[in-house]
Amino acid sequence: xxxxxxxxxxxxxxxxxxxxxxxxxxxxxxxxxxxxxxxxxxxxxxxxxxxxxxxxxxxxxxxxxxxxxxxxxxxxxxxxxxxxxxxxxxxxxxxxxxxxxxxxxxxxxxxxxxxxxxxxxxxxxxxxxxxxxxxxxxxxxxxxxxxxxxxxxxxxxxxxxxxxxxxxxxxxxxxxxxxxxxxxxxxxxxx
Amino acid sequence: xxxxxxxxxxxxxxxxxxxxxxxxxxxxxxxxxxxxxxxxxxxxxxxxxxxxxxxxxxxxxxxxxxxxxxxxxxxxxxxxxxxxxxxxxxxxxxxxxxxxxxxxxxxxxxxxxxxxxxxxxxxxxxxxxxxxxxxxxxxxxxxxxxxxxxxxxxxxxxxxxxxxxxxxxxxxxxxxxxxxxxxx
Numbered sequence: 001x002x003x004x005x006x007x008x009x010x011x012x013x014x015x016x017x018x019x020x021x022x023x024x025x026x027x028x029x030x031x032x033x034x035x036x037x038x039x040x041x042x043x044x045x046x047x048x049x050x051x052x053x054x055x056x057x058x059x060x061x062x063x064x065x066x067x068x069x070x071x072x073x074x075x076x077x078x079x080x081x082x083x084x085x086x087x088x089x090x091x092x093x094x095x096x097x098x099x100x101x102x103x104x105x106x107x108x109x110x111x112x113x114x115x116x117x118x119x120x121x122x123x124x125x126x127x128x129x130x131x132x133x134x135x136x137x138x139x140x141x142x143x144x145x146x147x148x149x150x151x152x153x154x155x156x157x158x159x160x161x162x163x164x165x166x167x168x169x170x171x172x173x174x175x176x177x178x179x180x181x182x183x184x185x186x187x188x189x190x191x
Numbered sequence: 192x193x194x195x196x197x198x199x200x201x202x203x204x205x206x207x208x209x210x211x212x213x214x215x216x217x218x219x220x221x222x223x224x225x226x227x228x229x230x231x232x233x234x235x236x237x238x239x240x241x242x243x244x245x246x247x248x249x250x251x252x253x254x255x256x257x258x259x260x261x262x263x264x265x266x267x268x269x270x271x272x273x274x275x276x277x278x279x280x281x282x283x284x285x286x287x288x289x290x291x292x293x294x295x296x297x298x299x300x301x302x303x304x305x306x307x308x309x310x311x312x313x314x315x316x317x318x319x320x321x322x323x324x325x326x327x328x329x330x331x332x333x334x335x336x337x338x339x340x341x342x343x344x345x346x347x348x349x350x351x352x353x354x355x356x357x358x359x360x361x362x363x364x365x366x367x368x369x370x371x372x373x374x375x
Contacts, residue, residue, distance in 0.1 A: 006360050007341075007356050007359070007360070010359065010360070010363060014335065037367070040367055040370070040371070041363060041367060043312075044316060044363070044366060044367060044370065045335050045363075047312055047313055047316050048316060048320070048331070048335050048336055049335060049336060049338075050313075051236075051313055051316070051317060051336065052232055052235060052236060052240070052336075055228075055231070055232045055235050056228045056231070056232075057227040057228045057230075057231035057232075057246075057249060058231075058246060061227065061231070061246055061249060061250060062223060062227065064250060065223060065227075065250055065253045065254070065257075066216075066219075066220065066223070068253075068254055068257055069216050069219055069257055070214060070257070071216070
């Protein structure tokens, strides 16, 4: 409590003269110290505050400290220089700009090829049944009953009996009798 | 070419420190303008008006700011941080062997003036402030000469506010006692 009151009094002494204190503040001060002591503290604090007020940092110190600041590693772009370079570049574009020729428009025929789809025919094997009309053969004549032949005699059976319906004479060539030709050649068809 | 240059006058100290961390030289120049004389005067007062040592410590302080700006916490006040750095530099300086005492001023050699002249009072007060213990002198200088508040001093010195108030009270009482009996 005492330290709080002393702290308050020191704060008052720093800010106000005794005459400017309120009645409550005067009562607080006088309860702790006589007025002379308050005035002495105030004068001492004012003197301490104003002490060395004219002291300033020497100018050479600034130069020394600023010299220690690291320079920026990035490239410093001078704005005016950059603007000048841009203006110069723009001007150069006007000077060396290419001459624009009047071009004649020629229609161009373009050939376009569309996609062609080829339909391929798929062939299937087809079985064709053919019919042929063949004339029915004439009925064979009744066999002639022959005399029993002794077993030791080989009868001279005729290998070919001429068709009695045909008027073929004995000794006719095979070319003139296709039926006979087919008889001789039918054995080759089975091979 | 001041037309397109960014002006840092409206920046807070904390914003300037962020710019300094990004190597903005002009931000540092602005910070130097704000604090150079203040810190130089603080060292001057703390080091018994030794201008050369005050200059060296001021340079060392700003070199620390240049080299280690990342140590500053932007959420805290720069003013408190820079005074903490300065106080630590003073502590290191106190640990060094003391310089030879200056020639004492014999204020009683001549006849006392009828009224205490401001210069006389200032000289006498300065001697008494120098004679204070380091802890009390730090508190007194920070509070009544640098104009910091008690919470700020407590943060700078890393001690409770009650300790700061106690040191201030003892310093004032000692100074007043030493100055009493004269024309003070």
